[in-house]
Amino acid sequence: MPRVKVSTVTLDAHDAHELADFYVRLLGYAVRADEPHWVLIGPPDGDGVSLSFETEPEYVRPVWPTRKPGDQQMMLHLDIEVDDLEAETARAVAEGAVLAGYQPQDDVRVLFDPAGHPFCLWVETAQ
Known part of the structure; x- marks a missing residue:
């Protein structure tokens, strides 16, 4: 069987950056990518599941x-x-x-x- 793993869980929000900031503070994660409507954060050591946040106006x-x-x-x-x-x-x-x-x-x-x-x-x- 090929190697398969969950790498990221994505959460929608009215404001992706606000929610990413909350989880950075809560989990001690680091920002990995930052775009106008999307943010990716993950463990500082790079090992484990990352979280991403997407701005969804209809959330x-x-x-x-x-x-x-x-x-x-x-x-x-x-x-x-x-x-x-x-x-x-x-x-x-x-x-x-x-x-x-x-x-x-x-x-x-x-x-x-x-x-x-x-x-x-x-x-x-x-x-």
């Missing part, structure tokens, strides 16, 4: 959890492992994230980025 924020038929559904979310869930949640909020009102698990915090995409901070717990 509609997803609703999570979905409440009624017709709501723009979440199509994906990012899972971000952290060492200290409480501290990293506070840092994410300070960087511009919003804590979701519904939290389904004790070892996970669901937040929304500035464009409304849900993402999860999670911590490894002993089984």
